[in-house]
Amino acid sequence: MTSIGISTLRRLANIINEAIDDIERVYAAADTPLSSLDAPFNPADPAEALLQNPIVEGATLNIMAAASQLSATVASPAASALNAAQAYHISACLRAASEMNVVEVLREAGPAGLHAREIAAPSKTDPLLLARILRLLAIHNIFREVTPNVFTNNRISSVLDKGKPSKVLFENRNERLTGTSGFAALVEFSADHNMKGVAMLADIMLHPKEGELGFNRAYRTTGSLWDWLHRPENVYQMQRFDIGSCSHTFRGFNWSELPTGGVLVDVGGGIGHISLAIAQKNPGLRVVVQDLEDTIKDSKIVSRSLYKPPVNKTGNLNIQYWKENLPSHVESGMVDFQVHDFYTPQPVPNAAVFMLRYIMHDWSDELVVKILRHLRDAAQPTTKLVVVDKIVVSAARVPDSKKEAIPGAARPSAPAPLLPNWGVGKAEVYYYDLTASTRLCTH
Ligand SMILES: C[S@@+](CC[C@H](N)C(=O)[O-])C[C@H]1O[C@@H](n2cnc3c(N)ncnc32)[C@H](O)[C@@H]1O
Structure with a gap:
């Protein structure tokens, strides 16, 4: 035909x-x-x-x-x-499976899998409902139903593995995410907090209220996401967010070209997991991790935390994280944690690099300019600015003549008849963008 x-x-x-x-x-x-x-x-x-x-x-x-x-x-x-309208079921079921530590229970059961009755027993949840949850995920290729109501892990479900014995996870629910790769935390935060904020998109657009964001409407709160996360009652959410942020890595900048002893300032760096990954490969770099007080001075968080204080009694999640993953940097004083609000003058005068990772997408252009001005004021002529963020490309094909509007910004296009931006092949960028829109701060 x-x-x-x-x-x-x-x-x-x-x-x-x-x-x-x-x-x-x-x-x-x-x-x-x-x-x-x-x-x-x-x-x-x-x-x-x-x-x-x-x-x-x-x-x-x-x-x-x-x-x-x-x-x-x-x-x-x-x-x-x-x-498409019911895709929220996938998020909800994935979060449920992760919160009920299904992946770890199934890891221990081995390739033969386990009946839903036994999977649900440690969390004392409804086995029939859990089977339906896992079946919905199995039809999306997450978990496998080996025989009716018997499930096992597969390639996709297993990446949620928190790497601890399931007994430990059930015994201490509040610490189940600490010391993990952070991937389960990221999945849970996305499928819980982010999903609720994004669910408010149409409500916010059709019935806007001055300064109100999707996440404000979902959580009946005012102020930025960061204000909300830093409230004492939200410490579990904040630590889940911090731990979840640790699962990202990136490539693209040649860190080895920086001089030995050069200072990398991780501005709004959370617990500094990215600068840690960079310092692991470039141990000559000094690192300054800057963030708001509660993220930096975790002793406060720990004392009011749902988590028990860390065993090493440092009382500081940042230092604990660095001690576990790059102890030499802590011992030699090559890493420093600094309380710094990026809307105030930048205190580090000799930075080799200011890094802004996943910061700019959370603020309006006007506020981003303020952040950048403070960095420029503190910069030396040799200081570099590294911005790590996601670029949202149109789903329409752009004529070649228009691609060079910004020098160096031309991007490859997928071959026709594919969507030129590879459609769902790049869905993660578009999800991230809309999540940011529910917490984009203009004030
Ligand atoms: C999306 S997270 C990114 C964290 C880290 N850079 C990363 O790539 O994972 C944004 C960070 O900005 C921090 N932040 C928000 N407002 C800030 C402010 N005014 N000054 C400094 N840090 C701030 C938050 O506490 C959070 O750690």
């Missing part, structure tokens, strides 16, 4: 086939089988390192974009719209 619809389907299918050829070639050359969706994720498996191979990365993006566009093209539009 030659109708345009069929030819588009074929073109999408060809993109998928070519991407599979590329992936298979790379894995065959490395003599490594591709990881299975049915097996738990193993970061030490050489197959995982190949995901960073640029050919595999490009092919993966094409498959994600093409597969979603292919099903959107053929599926009933009403069914697609209704499924």
Whole structure:
């Protein structure tokens, strides 16, 4: 058949086939089988390192974009719209599974899996409801239903593993997220706090109130997210947020070019997990982590915390985190934690780099200018500014002539008929953007 619809389907299918050829070639050359969706994720498996191979990365993006566009093209539009309207079920179920430590219970059960009755027993929750929750996730390829009502981990569910014995997680609920990779914390925070804020989007747009954000409406509060997180009663949320932020990493700036002894100032750095990752690879860099008082002086948080004070009695989550992950920097005084409000003059006069990671998206342009002015006032001619944030690209194809409006800002486009920005292949950027809109501060 030659109708345009069929030819588009074929073109999408060809993109998928070519991407599979590329992936298979790379894995065959490395003599490594591709990881299975049915097996738990193993970061030490050489197959995982190949995901960073640029050919595999490009092919993966094409498959994600093409597969979603292919099903959107053929599926009933009403069914697609209704499924999209109910996608909140995935968030809610994922959070429930993480909060009930299902992944860890299943890890201990092994590949045969466990009946929902036994999965629900340690949390004393309803086994029938839990089975329905896990089944909804299984149809989205998160967990696997081995036989009716018997579930096991798979590649996707296993990344939520907090890495502790389930008994320990159930015994001390308030400390279940401390000392973890932070990924479960990020998932829980996203599927709880962020979801509730984003759920208010239409309400806020249609019935706006001066200065009110989505998260304000959801939590019936005023002020910024940071004011709210720093309230004594929200300490669990704040620590979950801080721990969750630790699961990100990034590439792109050549830190090794900085002089030995150069000072990296992590402005609004949380507990400094990113500067820690940078210092691990560049131990000659001095680090100053700046944030608001409660984030920096965790002794206050700990004393009123739902968490017990850390065993080492430092009373400080930052130092504890650094002591566990880069003790040499703490012992040699190469890391400093500084209470600093980035709306006040920057106190470090000799920075090699000011880093703003995931800061600018939370504030209006006017306020971002204020933050940047303070950094510029303190900068030396050699000081660099590193901004790490996500760029939201239009879903429309932009003519090449318009791409160079900002020098160096041209970005690659996906091949037609894919959406030029790779559609859901890049969904994470668009999710992040709208989450920020529910807490974007203009005052
Ligand atoms: C989205 S988090 C980013 C944390 C860290 N940079 C990262 O990449 O994970 C924003 C951080 O800005 C901090 N923050 C908010 N208002 C601030 C202010 N006025 N001065 C300094 N830090 C602030 C928050 O406490 C929080 O740690």
